[in-house]
Amino acid sequence: SLFDFQVLVPVTIFCIFLFLLGIIGNLMTILLFQRYKEMRTTTNLYLSSMAFSDILISLGLPFDLYRIWKYKPYIFGDFLCRFQFYISEACTYATILHIIILSVERYLAICFPLKARSIITKHRVKGVILVSWVVALTSAIPILFLFGVEYRDRSLPDSEESKECKYKVSSAQSGLLQTMTWFSTIYFFLPMLCLIILYGLICRKLWRSRYEPGRCNTNNRKKYHRQTVKMLAVVVLAFAVCWLPFHIGRILFSSTAWTGTAKYRLYNIIQYFNLISMLLFYLSASINPILYNIMSQKYRAAVYKFLNLRPSLQHRNSSRRSEPTSPGHTEISSYV
Numbered sequence: 071s072l073f074d075f076q077v078l079v080p081v082t083i084f085c086i087f088l089f090l091l092g093i094i095g096n097l098m099t100i101l102l103f104q105r106y107k108e109m110r111t112t113t114n115l116y117l118s119s120m121a122f123s124d125i126l127i128s129l130g131l132p133f134d135l136y137r138i139w140k141y142k143p144y145i146f147g148d149f150l151c152r153f154q155f156y157i158s159e160a161c162t163y164a165t166i167l168h169i170i171i172l173s174v175e176r177y178l179a180i181c182f183p184l185k186a187r188s189i190i191t192k193h194r195v196k197g198v199i200l201v202s203w204v205v206a207l208t209s210a211i212p213i214l215f216l217f218g219v220e221y222r223d224r225s226l227p228d229s230e231e232s233k234e235c236k237y238k239v240s241s242a243q244s245g246l247l248q249t250m251t252w253f254s255t256i257y258f259f260l261p262m263l264c265l266i267i268l269y270g271l272i273c274r275k276l277w278r279s280r281y282e283p284g285r286c287n288t289n290n291r292k293k294y295h296r297q298t299v300k301m302l303a304v305v306v307l308a309f310a311v312c313w314l315p316f317h318i319g320r321i322l323f324s325s326t327a328w329t330g331t332a333k334y335r336l337y338n339i340i341q342y343f344n345l346i347s348m349l350l351f352y353l354s355a356s357i358n359p360i361l362y363n364i365m366s367q368k369y370r371a372a373v374y375k376f377l378n379l380r381p382s383l384q385h386r387n388s389s390r391r392s393e394p395t396s397p398g399h400t401e402i403s404s405y406v
Contacts, residue, residue: 072141072341081345085135088352092128095359096121102372109372112195116172117362119199123161123168124355130154131352137235138345144235148219151235155217156210162313163206163257169306170261171198173268176299181275209257212250251320258317265306272299301365305358312354315347 073081099121103114133146133154144151175195178186219233237247276299319340362369 073138078139082135084349085131088356089128089131092124092356095356096124099359102376106372112190112192113172115195115199116168120165120168123164124358126157127161127355128352130158134348141234143233144219151219152214152217156213159213160207160210163209164203166257166261167202167206169309170264171202173265173302176302177268177272180272212246216246216250255317255321258313262310269303304361304365308357308361309354312350316351319344319347
């Protein structure tokens with residue numbers, strides 16, 4: 071193993087917790103959004119697709135945990151080695167695209183409500199989600215040629231004990247490793263810049279609308295918009311915090327992988343940094359259901375209903391107060 075036993079045990083326990091939370095939590099999110107009619111909004115279509123992406127990411131955790139304990143020999147074969155990295159990369163891109171598109175939708179719904187009402191429909195949203203998945207799966211194709219099973223001991227190329235699932239030396243020498251590293255980095259930082267601009271414009275609009283007189287229905291819609299933006303902003307912040315070390319680790323790895331300097335200078339530091347980045351990466355795939363439950367009364371009520379639990383009196387009263395008092399509340403302004 072690359073790490074001491076004292077490190078591996080707590081990491082393994084935490085990984086098991088993340089795996090169960092990522093699978094069960096995101097699966098429950100999908101079931102809630104599909105089962106209850108009041109939860110089938112355009113926003114929740116995106117969140118359901120993101121939950122599916124997080125499930126696929128979480129399914130790769132056992133393989134990474136195995137590699138932490140025993141990085142060689144890799145017993146799962148070349149196809150599974152490539153496919154795991156490919157799915158993880160594709161789901162990363164899909165999540166980023168979903169967050170961007172969902173934030174643009176919120177911007178239109180808040181700043182241009184009349185136009186958004188005619189543009190944002192369930193049929194179009196499903197088409198956009200499908201296109202975003204096609205773009206993500208296509209963008210990640212080079213990963214299939216970047217990783218694979220290689221023999222660490224080149225003097226014994228047929229030795230099963232020296233097989234590792236890792237980046238291919240040929241890809242590093244050809245520059246593909248550095249190219250994909252910078253491509254994925256741009257795929258992360260450029261959308262983050264766009265999100266900062268979008269949420270800045272949304273917050274400015276909501277702040278100005280506080281002083282605009284309106285009917286009760288309009289005030290309810292503004293309240294829902296604020297709750298939606300708060301929840302999405304927290305999701306985006308968690309996404310950025312959890313994935314930033316992952317991309318920094320990639321840059322460090324690609325800058326040292328083909329020169330060999332990591333082996334002599336920063337090898338141990340990079341390994342522990344990558345371990346923390348991996349844990350944060352899988353944390354980002356499991357934390358969203360918790361955020362929904364904390365920030366959305368509607369989501370909590372659906373969870374209680376799904377599990378046949380009775381919410382407390384205080385929770386029922388707060389849920390009643392949060393309901394719109396006018397039937398004019400539209401689907402595009404509803405939140406999770």
